[in-house]
Amino acid sequence: xxxxxxxxxxxxxxxxxxxxxxxxxxxxxxxxxxxxxxxxxxxxxxxxxxxxxxxxxxxxxxxxxxxxxxxxxxxxxxxxxxxxxxxxxxxxxxxxxxxxxxxxxxxxxxxxxxxxxxxxxxxxxxxxxxxxxxxxxxxxxxxxxxxxxxxxxxxxxxxxxxxxxxxxxxxxxxxxx
Numbered sequence: 001x002x003x004x005x006x007x008x009x010x011x012x013x014x015x016x017x018x019x020x021x022x023x024x025x026x027x028x029x030x031x032x033x034x035x036x037x038x039x040x041x042x043x044x045x046x047x048x049x050x051x052x053x054x055x056x057x058x059x060x061x062x063x064x065x066x067x068x069x070x071x072x073x074x075x076x077x078x079x080x081x082x083x084x085x086x087x088x089x090x091x092x093x094x095x096x097x098x099x100x101x102x103x104x105x106x107x108x109x110x111x112x113x114x115x116x117x118x119x120x121x122x123x124x125x126x127x128x129x130x131x132x133x134x135x136x137x138x139x140x141x142x143x144x145x146x147x148x149x150x151x152x153x154x155x156x157x158x159x160x161x162x163x164x165x166x167x168x169x170x171x172x173x174x175x176x177x
């Protein structure tokens with residue numbers, strides 16, 4: 001019997017880029033911005049220094065050192081028991097991210113087969129049954145069922161089912177036992 005399939009985004013879903021951006025920014029600018037300070041702001045307006053997210057995303061080592069989102073490893077393992085799980089990440093925009101994201105996955109999610117990793121430019125071609133992502137721009141054109149993973153930049157979005165954390169994801173897919 002064919003399993004249903006899930007496409008899971010990396011940045012902001014499996015990888016805690018929000019915490020990483022905050023850490024790098026606070027260290028460089030000697031500030032103490034918090035998650036609360038970012039809530040409800042777009043990525044381009046979240047930090048008081050214009051272009052800082054793109055600067056960090058283009059810095060060698062950034063993507064390879066992102067912390068894992070709390071609960072992600074265990075949740076993905078549970079999802080794999082019932083679903084065909086694919087990691088889908090738009091990795092072409094930032095030149096270093098392609099190999100760094102692959103290395104990051106090998107380190108933190110070594111149980112994900114290389115054939116289930118899709119590093120692409122646009123997610124519009126993805127044709128799984130479900131997609132979990134923190135960006136509505138990836139979910140809006142998707143033809144399957146969508147689950148918006150909560151992030152500071154999507155708090156006001158209301159047109160997708162929402163997961164605040166990985167426990168919510170497991171509950172959504174009814175695999176939390």
